[in-house]
Amino acid sequence: MKIAIAGSGALGSGFGAMLYRQGYDVTLIDGWEPQATAVKKDGLHIDINGEQHHLNIPMYQDTEIPKDAKYDVIFLFTKAMQLHDMLQHIQSHIHDNTIMVCTMNGLKHERKIANYVDEARIVRGVTTWTAGLESPGHTHLMGAGPVEIGALVEEGQPNVDTVFDILEKAKLNPHKSEDLQQSIWKKICVNGTANALCTILECRLSNLNESDYARKLVYKITQEIVQVATVDGVHLNADEVYNYLIDLNDKVGPHFPSMYQDLINNNRLTEIDYINGAVAKLGAEHHIEAPVNQFVANMVHAKEEQRHAK
Amino acid sequence: MKIAIAGSGALGSGFGAMLYRQGYDVTLIDGWEPQATAVKKDGLHIDINGEQHHLNIPMYQDTEIPKDAKYDVIFLFTKAMQLHDMLQHIQSHIHDNTIMVCTMNGLKHERKIANYVDEARIVRGVTTWTAGLESPGHTHLMGAGPVEIGALVEEGQPNVDTVFDILEKAKLNPHKSEDLQQSIWKKICVNGTANALCTILECRLSNLNESDYARKLVYKITQEIVQVATVDGVHLNADEVYNYLIDLNDKVGPHFPSMYQDLINNNRLTEIDYINGAVAKLGAEHHIEAPVNQFVANMVHAKEEQRHAK
Numbered sequence: 001m002k003i004a005i006a007g008s009g010a011l012g013s014g015f016g017a018m019l020y021r022q023g024y025d026v027t028l029i030d031g032w033e034p035q036a037t038a039v040k041k042d043g044l045h046i047d048i049n050g051e052q053h054h055l056n057i058p059m060y061q062d063t064e065i066p067k068d069a070k071y072d073v074i075f076l077f078t079k080a081m082q083l084h085d086m087l088q089h090i091q092s093h094i095h096d097n098t099i100m101v102c103t104m105n106g107l108k109h110e111r112k113i114a115n116y117v118d119e120a121r122i123v124r125g126v127t128t129w130t131a132g133l134e135s136p137g138h139t140h141l142m143g144a145g146p147v148e149i150g151a152l153v154e155e156g157q158p159n160v161d162t163v164f165d166i167l168e169k170a171k172l173n174p175h176k177s178e179d180l181q182q183s184i185w186k187k188i189c190v191n192g193t194a195n196a197l198c199t200i201l202e203c204r205l206s207n208l209n210e211s212d213y214a215r216k217l218v219y220k221i222t223q224e225i226v227q228v229a230t231v232d233g234v235h236l237n238a239d240e241v242y243n244y245l246i247d248l249n250d251k252v253g254p255h256f257p258s259m260y261q262d263l264i265n266n267n268r269l270t271e272i273d274y275i276n277g278a279v280a281k282l283g284a285e286h287h288i289e290a291p292v293n294q295f296v297a298n299m300v301h302a303k304e305e306q307r308h309a310k
Numbered sequence: 311m312k313i314a315i316a317g318s319g320a321l322g323s324g325f326g327a328m329l330y331r332q333g334y335d336v337t338l339i340d341g342w343e344p345q346a347t348a349v350k351k352d353g354l355h356i357d358i359n360g361e362q363h364h365l366n367i368p369m370y371q372d373t374e375i376p377k378d379a380k381y382d383v384i385f386l387f388t389k390a391m392q393l394h395d396m397l398q399h400i401q402s403h404i405h406d407n408t409i410m411v412c413t414m415n416g417l418k419h420e421r422k423i424a425n426y427v428d429e430a431r432i433v434r435g436v437t438t439w440t441a442g443l444e445s446p447g448h449t450h451l452m453g454a455g456p457v458e459i460g461a462l463v464e465e466g467q468p469n470v471d472t473v474f475d476i477l478e479k480a481k482l483n484p485h486k487s488e489d490l491q492q493s494i495w496k497k498i499c500v501n502g503t504a505n506a507l508c509t510i511l512e513c514r515l516s517n518l519n520e521s522d523y524a525r526k527l528v529y530k531i532t533q534e535i536v537q538v539a540t541v542d543g544v545h546l547n548a549d550e551v552y553n554y555l556i557d558l559n560d561k562v563g564p565h566f567p568s569m570y571q572d573l574i575n576n577n578r579l580t581e582i583d584y585i586n587g588a589v590a591k592l593g594a595e596h597h598i599e600a601p602v603n604q605f606v607a608n609m610v611h612a613k614e615e616q617r618h619a620k
Contacts, residue, residue: 213611292605301523
């Protein structure tokens, strides 16, 4: 079974390393030339929960995948705004039974992926594994997961089983989600509050909990997300989700969320359009207003412009 | 005619100085002990549009106004959150015909003032004079106004005429507002966008114009304010107000608005509850939602808490 990791930055190379160490035939693919060059030349140096590993995993830049290469399972791990380009690059390497796995943050990636494979071959999910990239070829993977996965349509269930087995053998701690859409929307609540607010207020997750007013911001964003989630048949209780989020912020207190790291530390564009922006857009499609989520997305974009983020 | 300036910080002492220089019997009053002590000891040092003045204007801290003192005209120039306390301190110094002048930023200060004098004796307005306080006893006044004033009720017109004459003699450039409520709401649009956004994004007014997304934030806040303004019979066109605001930001480009100076430079609490917060609250009283203004108010409060502002 040939596995490709399409998007082998921080989290992608982490998953790739875990799979490779179990003996899977893994190929890393990434659009960022320095990362591809470094791994091709000197392998992947990865710290997995404090343990150092040096792995010679095959790697291609997305523009140089061998013409005849076909993959059976493709894990998508790009930044949300790079997904379209990556799908274009890998489309000729998909065969009739290729399974596409997407546990990326954000809403409705499956709409894009469904242009390339039918819905039954898309395994969608969310994960709480976290990762970072120190320099090209040097990354780390932290946590214990889980990876929650599920099928978009009933016929996709066997493919979920296949991916579950792969992830389980690789100790990536898979769970079969009892309600895939609910798992996705709960993760949107996490990212739509913590990522956006820590980036705007330039603070740690614990700082949100310390402020009565920041907690009101968390609540208001959550309330709108919960309303829009109903269009996917997901019925969350805003108070319950809010309490879950506050509890989560306590647990990961000193951490700066990934969006903060992208924009404030590294001056990179954020995924805000796929989180709060996507909530507002999906809401608008169904006549459910989410003005605060749209405002938050524009606020983060204003900060990107202010900082000339790329 | 005895005139008191109730709230003699930056702008109040500026108005006081202009009146005093025309020979008016002016008394400065302020709640901040260092300011009162400095002016009592060594007079007011004030820079008026680049000219230095040293004026021995009588000054009292608000707790030590002589018991029998009565004032004919009282200009209110406190921070919005200090207005209630100041009114308590000066109430025994108001006589049956005292005129109260309020050109402070923010909505509905007249509701508080009307607990002390009837509406006909309140002269309400807005001003574009700007001022600053370098240290106790040392301030500056900049600009050329105008001060737009008007009556809340028809019977108040003679009092507007009286205040107009005083301001005109003192070269404070008064205008009689053709539509007082409209003037107030236009100023709310200015403060609700420029002050709030420059404080959240920590930027200059010109920076708002440079960003497509910051301009969207300006537009959205304005749109909600215009909707709420209808409860006061004020009908503004959101596009026209938006163009006026963008034009204004261009003109005063390098300037940091007063709220930015309060919170970011001086770690002081802001007047946000009397601007965006007041818009949301007044809207709620009349079943007009203004979620973005409420969110902006909570965001500024979260920043106040983060910075332990006082």
